[in-house]
Amino acid sequence: MANVITKKIYYHDTDAGGVVYYANYLKFFEEGRTQYLEEKGIYTEKLLDENIAFVVAKAEIEYKKPVRYKDVVDVITDVEQIGNSSIVFVQRVIKNNIVCCKGKITIVCVNTQLKPIRIPDAVRNLIMEEINE
Amino acid sequence: MANVITKKIYYHDTDAGGVVYYANYLKFFEEGRTQYLEEKGIYTEKLLDENIAFVVAKAEIEYKKPVRYKDVVDVITDVEQIGNSSIVFVQRVIKNNIVCCKGKITIVCVNTQLKPIRIPDAVRNLIMEEINE
Amino acid sequence: MANVITKKIYYHDTDAGGVVYYANYLKFFEEGRTQYLEEKGIYTEKLLDENIAFVVAKAEIEYKKPVRYKDVVDVITDVEQIGNSSIVFVQRVIKNNIVCCKGKITIVCVNTQLKPIRIPDAVRNLIMEEINE
Amino acid sequence: MANVITKKIYYHDTDAGGVVYYANYLKFFEEGRTQYLEEKGIYTEKLLDENIAFVVAKAEIEYKKPVRYKDVVDVITDVEQIGNSSIVFVQRVIKNNIVCCKGKITIVCVNTQLKPIRIPDAVRNLIMEEINE
Numbered sequence: 001m002a003n004v005i006t007k008k009i010y011y012h013d014t015d016a017g018g019v020v021y022y023a024n025y026l027k028f029f030e031e032g033r034t035q036y037l038e039e040k041g042i043y044t045e046k047l048l049d050e051n052i053a054f055v056v057a058k059a060e061i062e063y064k065k066p067v068r069y070k071d072v073v074d075v076i077t078d079v080e081q082i083g084n085s086s087i088v089f090v091q092r093v094i095k096n097n098i099v100c101c102k103g104k105i106t107i108v109c110v111n112t113q114l115k116p117i118r119i120p121d122a123v124r125n126l127i128m129e130e131i132n133e
Numbered sequence: 134m135a136n137v138i139t140k141k142i143y144y145h146d147t148d149a150g151g152v153v154y155y156a157n158y159l160k161f162f163e164e165g166r167t168q169y170l171e172e173k174g175i176y177t178e179k180l181l182d183e184n185i186a187f188v189v190a191k192a193e194i195e196y197k198k199p200v201r202y203k204d205v206v207d208v209i210t211d212v213e214q215i216g217n218s219s220i221v222f223v224q225r226v227i228k229n230n231i232v233c234c235k236g237k238i239t240i241v242c243v244n245t246q247l248k249p250i251r252i253p254d255a256v257r258n259l260i261m262e263e264i265n266e
Numbered sequence: 267m268a269n270v271i272t273k274k275i276y277y278h279d280t281d282a283g284g285v286v287y288y289a290n291y292l293k294f295f296e297e298g299r300t301q302y303l304e305e306k307g308i309y310t311e312k313l314l315d316e317n318i319a320f321v322v323a324k325a326e327i328e329y330k331k332p333v334r335y336k337d338v339v340d341v342i343t344d345v346e347q348i349g350n351s352s353i354v355f356v357q358r359v360i361k362n363n364i365v366c367c368k369g370k371i372t373i374v375c376v377n378t379q380l381k382p383i384r385i386p387d388a389v390r391n392l393i394m395e396e397i398n399e
Numbered sequence: 400m401a402n403v404i405t406k407k408i409y410y411h412d413t414d415a416g417g418v419v420y421y422a423n424y425l426k427f428f429e430e431g432r433t434q435y436l437e438e439k440g441i442y443t444e445k446l447l448d449e450n451i452a453f454v455v456a457k458a459e460i461e462y463k464k465p466v467r468y469k470d471v472v473d474v475i476t477d478v479e480q481i482g483n484s485s486i487v488f489v490q491r492v493i494k495n496n497i498v499c500c501k502g503k504i505t506i507v508c509v510n511t512q513l514k515p516i517r518i519p520d521a522v523r524n525l526i527m528e529e530i531n532e
Contacts, residue, residue: 061457
């Protein structure tokens, strides 16, 4: 039950090596996670009004194939695991059916003091529906 | 009475054209203005505590010569003009005595509603000393 | 005969002031110009194969209203003028019918030595059609 | 035998959450690795002339504490391991003696076809000296 966004690569994504700069995949992954959550009806900016935020705690990125200027890629986002206060996403950047970059991103639900808190049940249920489908 | 910072160009500054990406000079200019103000004893983060902020209202950038990976450049910052609520900076990126990029950046002093307000006298005086020297 | 792209604002577009960082509008403008040219059948990456490139020579940006996280904006791109070797774009970032940021961007057609050259007639004609409509 | 660079945090490093954006630590790490290598006399841009490049193959990042606007941090870079064609760096962003972000970055030595090749002995020896000291 993955979520897909499609992105065209612009100069601002690339570096002088002629390829997408290694940090910029994390921007694509932010966009992919946001889209994933919004499709389930989860809007992080509304959670902020209740003093609930999600922060990235860990990112493991594998760079497999270069992506270049004007390439068009799919960013595929899945939830692999959901714990008490954390969600583990697996995200892939795909070009012509080849995985160019893969990320495993752990986000943690925190309060305004940045202390981990239990993910609200409403949020959890919306994601679990997805995982169980 | 210009202020100078020296920067080395990294991959993250460049794009697939092999040169510094045109938006990234504005990051160098932010750093230059900050350094300029701090050398005069003006700390924008302290002004924020008094609900005073500076925002960029206008930027005019001329791109004259390319700057490349591992180049070392000087970013030179000057105040050209100071009005009731605005300051006009002239900033240059110099490589081997050649101006590669020139910016004229207008910042405006605003309150928390982003309405222009008079620049605090303390700030004005610290900058005027500089201009008059 | 403007060209429009729609963008959602992500964390990576913003800064600690809570708004889109002033340099990042230039990324939106790059995307807008690319889209404008591609809709007319002009692909800058193909011109590169003929050793023809477009580089930004000048950018004049006015920042009028802040844009924030999760805002959705339109980026509207128009050609204002086309010279022997230069094209002047006018670009606007619009939120709820209000112009938040306006840019006038001059690009210049250059050869591999970065010397200005005449814009190829094929490119000129595709843009002129647009302007004359 | 770690290498240290000191960085001030600017608006362009942060996001609307008020902290350094999670991708931007990878820029700091790029700078740290470059500095590390240059102090040993290894200049990646010179290796490129011999058709030898280093590309990032893997990045594992732990985000432990937020870093904010105008914070000053140290970026500490160490080599943990050196293989036939790969180097594993451990990098830390430190504020007031606290590790805010830790990265383990694997780079791979490649030829112009991006195939892994043996790290040149000259490069290896310069790094090994460091590790053995």
